[in-house]
Amino acid sequence: MLTEEAKKAIKEVMKRYKTKRAAVMPALTIAQDDVREVTAEDMLEIAEMLEIQPVIVNEVAKFYTMYNVQRKVGKYHIEVCHNISCNLLQAERIIAHIENRLNIKVGGTTTDGKFTLSTAECLGSCGTAPMMQINDTYYEDLTETKVNDILATLKSRD
């Protein structure tokens, strides 16, 4: 369900566009923000606010990979770039290392619900490869030691 705050933010962002429908992407981003998931209920509410069919909201949400449509991801969503520049600089080793450390495979979530591991296509940070994104933050020039430190920091947070 959308919070009052989210609804306010969506109303605000609608002013940027000529049509109400155009606000569907920012609305989905806002809906996803605090819980990292877009629920069926969220999509219905967005449809109502933008005065469009729910199926349109659903269609848009499913097209873009960043919307977790009815998909639960961990509190920290780790996405390691596996495209060319990162791969040349051992991204596969980084991925295997994280799999070992967290005891999950790519696509999996730790049993405590804290971490989800995914691979990503090029994240536009090839000059500082290998790299990964965790939620909104980029971590660049990765080494196994650096990954250990990052994971340790996140583990110690709740």
Next chain:
Amino acid sequence: MKPILLKNQFNPEAYKVESYVAGGGYESLKKAFTMKPDDIIQLVKDSGLRGRGGAGFPTGLKWSFIPKDPTMQKYLACNADEGEPGTFKDRGIINNDPHLLIEGMTIASFAFGASVSYIYIRGEFVFGARRLEAAIAEAYEKGFLGENIMGSGFSHDMYVHCGAGAYICGEETALIDSLEGRRGTPRIKPPFPAIEGLNSKPTVINNVETLSTVPSIIKNGAKWFAGIGPEKCPGPKIYGVSGHVQKPGLYELPMGTPIREIIFNHAGGIKGGTFKAAIPGGITAPMLVEKDLDTRMDFDSLAAKQSMLGSGGVIVMNNSTCMVKVALITNRFFSHESCGKCTPCREGTTWITQILKRMEDGEGRPGDTAEIERLCGMIFGRTFCPLGDGATMAIRGNLAHFRDEFIYHEEHGRCKV
């Protein structure tokens, strides 16, 4: 060459409006307001600036296609979708010098009469989007955006629109669809966006680097710009170097700098072995090998080598690199990013990826390479947008030099390298 576009890369304060203004920022906008809009378009035409988003279309000419009717709503959309693997230049400008882009966009909008502009930034660039939002707010506060900017009578609003993970939205008509709140799939051209773009109104789509170049042209003139690099595609250019080099990063150099100089002088040479191949302009651009190293990095010189400048993202590979693996990563990307609108692209890239996966896993069969070539023939020229063609260009460029490695995989089930 004194950097123009990257001059503020290592100035941690430059993103703030005070610091940008102290360095002469927004002076070009002020100067632009003393000129006639048509004269600005002519100046940009005379400079020879060509779009830095990949296709190299002349920027002034693109602006001149916008109808002159002053009562008509017009838009500018800045393409900050930066998704071509190996490309990370626009992010450098956005994160470190956002006002340079805002100034360039405002000048462009004044020139062809756009009252509203959007920056379409890829969704993963959260830091960049926030930085732009903050910079736009500062610009409004200082009167560089909004009503009657600097007393010129020109009013302009600017907004950030975040993508959400779809490479195809970098294609300009898919970008418009996405800005309208739709799935990003390419539209048929014509009508071109300059006639019927966002909300069916005339729209210019320009890349971040293209627009960020505009203030320097206003400041220094067309002659100055045309004097940098080759006559047919002049100006400063950001090259992003990644992969097996000692010093990966962004280098701003005159357009047409030989790729050898970029890799060996600026990026410090090869890391962990000897040079094998380089992809000159983002993953789509066909590879260059040792004998091509004196090729100049500009639109025309690379086209003459059957490759392309694309985004100017140079991906360097040393002699330990398996080219079947490179082909797999490349095709996996295109198959993942195919929007699914047309069958040859959607099915063809998936099929090629499956074959390459099998070859890479040591289960290649005789005839696999030939099958890939056959599939490329079924995709090329039969797709709706350039993504499908791009996928075949990349793999054909690879096979042109390294076919023997693919055959070796077929026969031995492992790498030659």
